[in-house]
Amino acid sequence: MEEIPGLPLDHFDKSLSIYALGWTVNLQKSLTNIYRSLKPDEVLVLSWEHPIHSVVEYTEDELKFRCSYVKEGIEKHESWRNTPIVMHNRKASTILNYKKPQTLKLLN
Numbered sequence: 001m002e003e004i005p006g007l008p009l010d011h012f013d014k015s016l017s018i019y020a021l022g023w024t025v026n027l028q029k030s031l032t033n034i035y036r037s038l039k040p041d042e043v044l045v046l047s048w049e050h051p052i053h054s055v056v057e058y059t060e061d062e063l064k065f066r067c068s069y070v071k072e073g074i075e076k077h078e079s080w081r082n083t084p085i086v087m088h089n090r091k092a093s094t095i096l097n098y099k100k101p102q103t104l105k106l107l108n
Contacts, residue, residue: 002029007037014038017046027090028098035100051092 002025015034024030034044054075057066067075070091077085 002026002033004033007033009036010039012038013042015042015044017044017048019048021046021095022048022088022090025088027088027095031098046095048095051090054087054089 015038017034021027021030031044038044052069055065055067055069056063058064072090072094073088075087075089077087079085
């Protein structure tokens with residue numbers, strides 16, 4: 001998602017991300033690419049599980065935090081089909097408060 005060669009600038013009316021942004025390694029670069037490809041004043045619609053979901057676990061009839069919600073960073077998990085799983089824990093505010101970059105204008 002960080003490297004999408006040939007992505008047109010100011011081209012799309014809407015951008016939709018369903019469970020994708022949570023997997024990006026470089027959130028800022030991915031969001032910058034998305035916003036640059038959107039026409040001015042258009043929107044990104046995204047879905048992802050709330051980040052608190054990944055730090056809470058249910059054990060012995062109670063919910064417990066297994067780590068801090070406010071600590072962002074990389075978390076490695078057991079591999080799935082011999083593929084390592086690396087999650088990038090981010091607070092909801094990190095994604096929602098991202099500052100949309102100034103739209104690039106192509107000069108003729």
